[in-house]
Amino acid sequence: MALDPQVAAAAALGGPLAVGLAAIGPAIGIGLMTAAYFNSVARQPEVQGNLTPQYFITLGVVELLGLFGFVSFYLMFSKI
Secondary structure, three states: OOOOHHHHHHHHHHHHHHHHHHHHHHHHHHHHHHHHHHHHHHHOHHHHHHHHHHHHHHHHHHHHHHHHHHHHHHHHHOOO
């Protein structure tokens, strides 16, 4: 079954846009979070032991959000 040209064009433009947004969101989040972490450790080095586990857990959650975007893009265009 052939797709309508407008639907095909929307799919061709929407997919890369979704991947771009899925990549830029976590990139900005990780950058801001890392800057805040290093800033707080530089100001008070004694809190590094308390902040490091929280930093890495939050880093994993933010990275997982980006991974969800890429997986959804893959599932959108795969023939399952």
